[in-house]
Amino acid sequence: MLRFLPGTLVLLVTLTLTWALNTKLGDVPPVASLLSPYRGIWRNAEPEQAPQQTLQLPGLQQPVRVRFDDRRVPHIFAQNEHDLYYAQGYLTARDRLWQMEFMTRVAAGRISEVVGPKALEYDRFQRRMGLPYGAENSLRVMLRNDTTRLVLEAYSQGVNAYISRLSPAEYPFEYKLLDYAPEPWQPLKSALLLKLMAWDLSGRSDDVRLSNILRKYGPAVVRDLFPDYPNRTDAIVPPGTAPDFRPVPVPPTPPAFAAALAGGSWQRQPDPELGSNNFAVAGSRSASGLPLLANDPHLQLNLPSIWYQAQLHAPGVNVYGVTIPGAPTIIIGFNEDAAWGVTNVGGDVLDWYQLRFRDASQREYWHAGRWKPVRRVVERIPVRGQPDRLDTVLYTHHGPIVYDRNETVFNKQTPIRHALRWTAHDGGNEVLAFYRLNRTHSYPEYRQALRTYASPAQNFIFADRRNDITIQPNGRFPLKWPDQGKFILDGTDARHDWQGWIPMDQNPHVRNPARGFVSSANQPSAGLDYPYYLGWDYAPSDRGHRINERLAGMQRATPDSLRQLQNDNLGVNARLMLPWMLRVLAGSLPPDSAPHPTAPGAPEQAAQRVLAAWNYRYEAPAVAASIFELWYTDLVKRLWEDDFGPATGAEMRYPSRARTNQLLLQEAATSAWIDDRTTPRRETVHDLVAASLHFAVDSLTRKFGPLGPKWAWANQKSTDINHLANLAGFGRQDIDCGGSPGSVNATGPRNGPSWRMVVALGPQVKAYGIFPGGQSGNPASAYYDDMIDTWRVGQLDELVFLRAADENHPRLQVAWRLEAPHQ
Amino acid sequence: MPRFWRLALLIAVLSSLAQLLLPWWVVVPVAFAVAAGWGATGGRAFLAGLLGVGLSWWLPALWLHTHGAARLADRLATLLPLGGSGWTLALVSGLVAGVVGGLAALSGAWVRQAARPRSPEGTSTL
Numbered sequence: 001m002l003r004f005l006p007g008t009l010v011l012l013v014t015l016t017l018t019w020a021l022n023t024k025l026g027d028v029p030p031v032a033s034l035l036s037p038y039r040g041i042w043r044n045a046e047p048e049q050a051p052q053q054t055l056q057l058p059g060l061q062q063p064v065r066v067r068f069d070d071r072r073v074p075h076i077f078a079q080n081e082h083d084l085y086y087a088q089g090y091l092t093a094r095d096r097l098w099q100m101e102f103m104t105r106v107a108a109g110r111i112s113e114v115v116g117p118k119a120l121e122y123d124r125f126q127r128r129m130g131l132p133y134g135a136e137n138s139l140r141v142m143l144r145n146d147t148t149r150l151v152l153e154a155y156s157q158g159v160n161a162y163i164s165r166l167s168p169a170e171y172p173f174e175y176k177l178l179d180y181a182p183e184p185w186q187p188l189k190s191a192l193l194l195k196l197m198a199w200d201l202s203g204r205s206d207d208v209r210l211s212n213i214l215r216k217y218g219p220a221v222v223r224d225l226f227p228d229y230p231n232r233t234d235a236i237v238p239p240g241t242a243p244d245f246r247p248v249p250v251p252p253t254p255p256a257f258a259a260a261l262a263g264g265s266w267q268r269q270p271d272p273e274l275g276s277n278n279f280a281v282a283g284s285r286s287a288s289g290l291p292l293l294a295n296d297p298h299l300q301l302n303l304p305s306i307w308y309q310a311q312l313h314a315p316g317v318n319v320y321g322v323t324i325p326g327a328p329t330i331i332i333g334f335n336e337d338a339a340w341g342v343t344n345v346g347g348d349v350l351d352w353y354q355l356r357f358r359d360a361s362q363r364e365y366w367h368a369g370r371w372k373p374v375r376r377v378v379e380r381i382p383v384r385g386q387p388d389r390l391d392t393v394l395y396t397h398h399g400p401i402v403y404d405r406n407e408t409v410f411n412k413q414t415p416i417r418h419a420l421r422w423t424a425h426d427g428g429n430e431v432l433a434f435y436r437l438n439r440t441h442s443y444p445e446y447r448q449a450l451r452t453y454a455s456p457a458q459n460f461i462f463a464d465r466r467n468d469i470t471i472q473p474n475g476r477f478p479l480k481w482p483d484q485g486k487f488i489l490d491g492t493d494a495r496h497d498w499q500g501w502i503p504m505d506q507n508p509h510v511r512n513p514a515r516g517f518v519s520s521a522n523q524p525s526a527g528l529d530y531p532y533y534l535g536w537d538y539a540p541s542d543r544g545h546r547i548n549e550r551l552a553g554m555q556r557a558t559p560d561s562l563r564q565l566q567n568d569n570l571g572v573n574a575r576l577m578l579p580w581m582l583r584v585l586a587g588s589l590p591p592d593s594a595p596h597p598t599a600p601g602a603p604e605q606a607a608q609r610v611l612a613a614w615n616y617r618y619e620a621p622a623v624a625a626s627i628f629e630l631w632y633t634d635l636v637k638r639l640w641e642d643d644f645g646p647a648t649g650a651e652m653r654y655p656s657r658a659r660t661n662q663l664l665l666q667e668a669a670t671s672a673w674i675d676d677r678t679t680p681r682r683e684t685v686h687d688l689v690a691a692s693l694h695f696a697v698d699s700l701t702r703k704f705g706p707l708g709p710k711w712a713w714a715n716q717k718s719t720d721i722n723h724l725a726n727l728a729g730f731g732r733q734d735i736d737c738g739g740s741p742g743s744v745n746a747t748g749p750r751n752g753p754s755w756r757m758v759v760a761l762g763p764q765v766k767a768y769g770i771f772p773g774g775q776s777g778n779p780a781s782a783y784y785d786d787m788i789d790t791w792r793v794g795q796l797d798e799l800v801f802l803r804a805a806d807e808n809h810p811r812l813q814v815a816w817r818l819e820a821p822h823q
Numbered sequence: 824m825p826r827f828w829r830l831a832l833l834i835a836v837l838s839s840l841a842q843l844l845l846p847w848w849v850v851v852p853v854a855f856a857v858a859a860g861w862g863a864t865g866g867r868a869f870l871a872g873l874l875g876v877g878l879s880w881w882l883p884a885l886w887l888h889t890h891g892a893a894r895l896a897d898r899l900a901t902l903l904p905l906g907g908s909g910w911t912l913a914l915v916s917g918l919v920a921g922v923v924g925g926l927a928a929l930s931g932a933w934v935r936q937a938a939r940p941r942s943p944e945g946t947s948t949l
Binding site: 043 | 847848855887890893895896898901902904907915919929930931932933938
C-alpha cells in the first residue's frame with residue numbers, strides 16, 4: 001500500500017491548503033474566497049448603470065420613482081409615506097449597507113462578534129456606558145408614536161428588502177474581507193445610531209478632573225483658573241436678548257460636597273475638536289432680500305462618508321439634505337420654504353455620582369436616607385471563535401455603574417464605582433423632530449418640531465422665505481443648580497439628583513435679532529442673563545467670534561459670500577497671541593539665560609521673520625502656521641504641565657484656552673503659575689516663550705529639514721480621510737488643503753467639515769453642498785470619493801432640487817421605478 | 824490539440840462551470856477527478872491543473888477588472904500589499920487557485936498511478 005503514500009500526502013496537503021485559503025485565520029481573511037472572481041471581491045465590480053430600470057420590491061404599496069443625478073444622489077418620489085421611507089431604506093442600504101450595519105455594531109458593543117476577542121473590552125465599555133440601554137429607551141418612545149413607528153418600520157422593511165436580494169457574491173466588499181454576513185435591520189438599529197451620535201457629541205466629561213483639581217488646589221484656584229465660561233460676548237443667543245418666558249424656580253444649591261479622590265482616568269473620550277458652524281443672514285443683509293443659511297458639521301472624516309444625500313418627495317413633503325445612513329428622514333437640509341442646520345451644544349448633560357454601598361456585595365446603595373437595591377443586568381457578548389462572555393452591569397436610579405470594581409481594563413475608565421447620569425439614557429423622539437423639520441415651512445412649525453428632540457443637544461438654526469431667521473440651542477437640559485455636575489456629585493444626597501428639566505420652550509433662543517444674522521460654533525449658548533445653568537465649559541469662541549465679525553460686515557450677501565466664510569482660514573488665536581509672543585521674545589533678557597536660542601543666524605531668527613510676515617491664515621502652503629501651532633501648543637504645555645499634567649500624579653486638565661491667554665497676556669509678570677515648579681530656578685514667561693519656539697523650530701527641522709516650503713501647513717497638519725475600518729488603500733491621505741481646528745474652515749488632521757451646505761431661500765430655493773467622500777460606499781465605485789477634490793478646494797455643488805418626478809434636468813442620469821411584484 | 828492542452832482545457836471548463844454553482848473549493852474534486860481519470864504523469868497533471876484552474880479565475884477576473892472592479896482591485900492591492908496594481912492582484916488570484924488546482928490534479932494523477940501500477944495508458948503521447 002506504500003505506493004498510495006505520495007498521492008495521499010499530496011491530497012492531504014491540497015486539502016489543508018484549501019481549508020486555510022477558505023478560513024479567516026486571525027486577521028488574515030479567507031484568501032481564496034476573497035479573491036475568487038465567482039464570489040469574491042471581483043464581484044463587487046460596479047458596471048455602467050442602465051438609464052432605465054424597474055425593480056420588483058415586495059411590500060411597496062404604490063409605484064415609486066427614483067431619479068439619480070450625476071453625484072448619484074437619489075431623488076425619491078413616493079405616493080405615500082410608507083413607500084417614501086421604504087425607498088429611503090432600500091436605496092441607502094444599496095449604497096451603504098456595510099457602513100450602516102457596522103456602525104450599529106459599534107454603538108451596541110457587538111464588534112467582537114465580527115473580529116474576535118480583541119474588541120471585547122471595547123464592547124464591554126459600550127454596553128456598560130449604557131448606549132444600548134439608551135437606544136432601547138428611545139425606541140420605546142418612538143414606537144409609541146404612530147408616525148415614527150411607521151417611518152422606522154417602513155425604513156427597516158426597505159433595508160431588509162435590499163438585504164434579502166443579496167447573494168453572498170453580492171455582499172459589500174467589507175463583509176467578504178471580514179468574513180461575515182449582514183443581518184436583518186430593525187428600528188432598534190436606527191435608535192442605536194442616534195445614540196452613537198449622542199456619545200460622539202455629548203460623551204465628554206471633566207467632572208473627575210475638576211474634582212481632583214478642587215482637592216489639590218482648593219476652590220479659589222478653581223474659581224480663578226476654571227471659571228464658568230467667562231467670555232460670553234459671542235454667546236449664541238446674544239447677551240441682552242430679552243427672555244420671552246417666566247423662568248421656573250431652580251433647585252437650591254446644597255452644601256459643598258468634597259468627592260473622594262477618583263483614581264484612573266476617563267481615557268476613551270470623544271474628540272474635543274468635534275464641532276460645527278452654522279449661520280444665517282436676514283434678508284436685510286442679502287442681495288435677494290431673503291435669508292441665506294449655511295451649516296458645516298465637523299466630524300471625523302471617513303470613507304464611506306458619514307453623511308448620505310437624498311431628496312424625499314411624497315404628498316406633504318419635498319425635502320433635500322443629508323442623513324446618517326441608517327437613520328430615516330433628513331437631518332440637515334431644506335425644503336421649498338425653509339432650511340435648517342445643526343451644531344453641537346457643549347452643555348453639561350453627563351454627570352457622575354459617587355456611591356456608598358451597604359457592603360462589598362454591592363447589592364444596595366445609600367440614597368435619600370435609605371438603602372436602595374441595585375439592579376443587575378447581564379450582558380451576553382458573543383465573541384467570534386470563542387464562547388459567549390457574560391458581563392453583569394449594575395444600575396442605580398441614576399444610571400449604570402460603568403465600572404464596579406478595580407480591574408485592569410483595555411479602556412481604563414473612571415470613576416470606578418460611580419453611577420453615570422446622562423441624557424442619552426433617557427428616551428426621546430429625535431426621529432419625530434426631524435420628520436417634522438422636514439415638513440416645516442414657518443417659524444411656529446419649527447418651534448413645534450423641536451419639542452420632542454432630546455439628545456444630543458444641538459443648536460438648531462432655521463430660516464424661511466417669510467424672512468424669519470432664528471437659532472435655538474435645543475435638547476433636554478437638566479434643571480440644575482449653578483455648577484451642578486461641574487464636579488463629581490454625591491450619590492447619597494437626593495438634592496444632588498437631576499430634579500427636572502428646563503421647559504423646552506425656555507431653552508435659549510433668539511429670533512430675528514437686530515444685527516441681522518444668527519450663528520453658532522459650539523460656543524456658550526447664552527449670556528449671563530439667561531436664568532438657567534447649562535454647563536461651565538464650552539468650545540473656544542474663536543470660530544464663533546470670526547463668523548460674527550465677518551457676518552457683521554456683510555452686505556448684499558450671496559450664497560458665495562457664505563461659502564467663502566465657510567472656507568475662512570483665519571486663526572483668531574494666532575491673531576491674538578502671535579504679536580505678543582514675538583514681543584516677549586524680543587524683550588529684554590535676564591543675564592543668565594545662555595545660550596540664547598534666538599542668537600543671530602539661529603534658525604529661530606528666520607522663523608521669527610516668517611512669523612512676523614504672516615497674515616494669520618492657515619492656508620495650505622503657510623509655513624508660519626506650522627511654526628505657530630507648535631510654538632503655541634508647546635508654550636501652553638510648558639505653562640501648565642508642571643501644575644496639571646500627569647507628573648502631578650492626579651488626573652487633571654489644563655485651564656481653557658481663553659483663561660490661558662488671559663493669564664499670558666495680562667498676568668504673566670506676576671503669576672506664580674509661570675514658574676516651572678519641577679526646576680530649582682525660577683522661570684519667566686520669556687524663558688517659556690523662547691524654549692517653546694526652540695522646540696517648534698527643532699521639531700519641524702527634524703521632520704522636514706531646514707526651514708523652507710516643506711514646512712507648509714498642509715504637510716504639518718496632514719489631513720487624512722481614512723476608511724472606517726482603517727484599511728490602507730481605501731482612504732485618501734495627506735490632502736492638500738488649508739484650515740485648522742480653530743478656523744471657521746475647521747479642517748484638522750482627522751476631523752473637518754463633513755458636509756458643507758449653503759441655502760438661498762426664495763421663490764425657487766437654491767442650494768449648494770458638498771461632503772468629502774461620495775454617495776457610494778463601494779470602493780469599486782466612481783462615486784466612492786468623487787466629491788473629495790471639489791471639497792478640498794472649498795467649492796460646492798449646486799444641489800439638484802426637483803419639484804416633480806418627471807422634471808427635466810441636465811444632471812439627471814438614471815431613472816428607476818420601484819414597484820411591488822405582480823401577483 | 825495535444826493531450827496536455829486538452830487536459831488543461833477540460834479542467835478549466837469543468838471547474839468554471841462548477842464554480843458558477845458551488846464555492847471555489849469545488850476546483851479540488853474537479854481537478855482531482857479529471858486528472859485521475861485522464862492518467863497523465865504527475866508533472867503534467869500538476870501543470871494542467873495549475874493552468875486549467877488558473878484560467879478559470881484569470882479570465883473572469885480580467886473581464887471584471889476591465890468592467891468595473893479596477894478601483895477596488897487597485898485598493899485591495901494596496902492593502903495586501905501588492906503595489907497597488909489590480910492587474911497583479913488578478914494574476915495572484917489566479918495563481919492561488921491554480922496552485923490548489925495543480926496540487927489536486929497531481930494527487931489525482933498519483934493516486935491513479937498507485938491504483939494501476941503499470942505505466943498509465945498514453946503517457947508517451949503526452
